[in-house]
Amino acid sequence: MRSSMWRSALSLALLIFTAGVAAAQTTYPNVKMAGRLQVEYYGFNTTENALGALIPSPENSFMIRRARIEAKGNLTENISFVIQPNFTSGSLGGAFSMKDAYLDVAFTKPEAKNAFVLQAGQFKRYFGRYELTSSNNLPSIERGAYRGLLPVSSNDLAVGNGFAAHDVGAGLKFVGLDKRLAVSGAVMNGALNTNNLDINNSKSYYGRVTFAVTKMLSVGASVADHDFLRPAIYDTVSPGVIDTIVTRDSAATNSAFGLDAQWSAPGNEGLYAMVDYLSGESVLNSANKIWGIQGVAAYNIRIKSPDSFLYAIEPAFRYDLAEPNNQLVNDQSTLITAGVNFYLSSKAQFRLMYESQSFERSDLKTISGVRTALTMNF
Numbered sequence: 001m002r003s004s005m006w007r008s009a010l011s012l013a014l015l016i017f018t019a020g021v022a023a024a025q026t027t028y029p030n031v032k033m034a035g036r037l038q039v040e041y042y043g044f045n046t047t048e049n050a051l052g053a054l055i056p057s058p059e060n061s062f063m064i065r066r067a068r069i070e071a072k073g074n075l076t077e078n079i080s081f082v083i084q085p086n087f088t089s090g091s092l093g094g095a096f097s098m099k100d101a102y103l104d105v106a107f108t109k110p111e112a113k114n115a116f117v118l119q120a121g122q123f124k125r126y127f128g129r130y131e132l133t134s135s136n137n138l139p140s141i142e143r144g145a146y147r148g149l150l151p152v153s154s155n156d157l158a159v160g161n162g163f164a165a166h167d168v169g170a171g172l173k174f175v176g177l178d179k180r181l182a183v184s185g186a187v188m189n190g191a192l193n194t195n196n197l198d199i200n201n202s203k204s205y206y207g208r209v210t211f212a213v214t215k216m217l218s219v220g221a222s223v224a225d226h227d228f229l230r231p232a233i234y235d236t237v238s239p240g241v242i243d244t245i246v247t248r249d250s251a252a253t254n255s256a257f258g259l260d261a262q263w264s265a266p267g268n269e270g271l272y273a274m275v276d277y278l279s280g281e282s283v284l285n286s287a288n289k290i291w292g293i294q295g296v297a298a299y300n301i302r303i304k305s306p307d308s309f310l311y312a313i314e315p316a317f318r319y320d321l322a323e324p325n326n327q328l329v330n331d332q333s334t335l336i337t338a339g340v341n342f343y344l345s346s347k348a349q350f351r352l353m354y355e356s357q358s359f360e361r362s363d364l365k366t367i368s369g370v371r372t373a374l375t376m377n378f
Contacts (some may be wrong), residue, residue, distance in 0.1 A: 010120065011244075019261050020306065029073060033070065035070055035377065037067050038066040038373055038375040039375075040063055042148040044060070044355070046148055049150070049364055049366075057195075063147070064372050067087045077109075077110065079106075081112075081122075082362075083100075083101050086099045088306075100123055100124075109161070110253075113176070116172070116323045117171065118168075122166055124165065126171065128158055128164045129220055129274055136347075141353055144156040145335060149355065150333065150367070152324050154278055154294045154320050158256070158323055160283070161280060161281070162192055167191065169186050169188025172186075180212040180214075181209075182209065186205070186207075187203050187358055190228065207223045208222045220258075220259070221258065223257045224255055226255070227285050231304060245248045253289060256279060256281065256284045257260075258277060258279070260275060261275050267300065267346065278292045292320065292321065292323065297317050298315065299315055300312050313343070316338070323339070328359045330362070331359075334359075335353070347376055351373045351375065352366070
């Protein structure tokens with residue numbers, strides 16, 4: 001009787017152990033769902049600015065800034081994928097757009113000290129620190145100026161001139177030195193709109209390197225060589241006749257480099273700080289130089305009381321100075337964002353910001369007002 005009880009106990013223990021091992025094993029293919037929803041309101045005195053009056057959008061509006069469902073997973077141990085469409089009323093390209101849609105093929109084992117990965121599809125160009133920061137948690141609500149303001153911030157210049165944002169192509173990524181060093185390079189279409197075929201037979205090239213100096217401090221550098229269609233050539237010899245000549249196989253390029261540094265990460269307790277510098281050439285004429293510098297800082301104060309409605313309070317500040325064309329005088333702009341983020345949980349926030357966009361041109365009135373957002377991700 002006693003031996004029978006021991007055998008039953010051992011069998012039960014073996015069954016529990018076997019079930020635990022089986023549950024711990026990863027099966028392929030596997031898919032995980034994620035997403036984000038961000039509802040935004042802005043109100044600015046846009047039309048009081050001579051250029052702002054030309055913006056085809058209201059001075060104040062509610063909008064769905066981001067509404068994304070993301071599917072990501074692994075086909076095998078070495079092949080992973082991400083598919084992320086965006087459904088939004090605030091998109092300049094319409095109500096639906098494809099954001100991320102790419103495959104990663106790793107040539108190393110997950111447990112290897114160094115990682116070497118091929119990436120192909122639509123993903124973000126390897127350029128700029130804040131542009132590559134996830135929109136799940138942006139302390140400033142926006143990376144650039146966006147709705148209600150003029151699109152001449154540092155981030156707007158990087159995106160508008162083909163250095164940042166999404167594109168279609170292929171890249172290689174290397175991660176080493178115990179994940180402290182990351183080196184990436186990509187060849188891409190260079191189209192200024194996402195999910196587009198190339199407009200010529202040339203390609204654009206992007207590269208980025210980051211290094212974690214400490215667990216809290218990391219630095220980075222980016223380079224870009226962006227190709228574009230040559231501007232139209234107008235025949236001014238024949239009076240009253242405009243002959244437009246467009247070269248389809250363009251060799252015209254504009255290039256840029258960027259430097260950046262970051263302390264901690266958005267949403268972490270304590271201080272988060274980031275500075276991002278860009279210098280490059282205009283997509284309209286590579287003789288025109290552009291540059292911009294922005295800094296973002298936030299301090300996340302965790303609420304210790306278990307009965308508190310809030311998870312954390314986070315004062316935030318952003319300063320942005322941009323030069324869209326060094327061939328023009330008095331065309332610089334300054335964007336200041338200041339406010340507070342109320343964390344309802346680690347993944348849900350109410351953000352309240354005051355924004356002021358001033359201009360070097362004396363005839364352009366400062367645009368100011370509020371921008372708020374209720375954001376969440378899962």
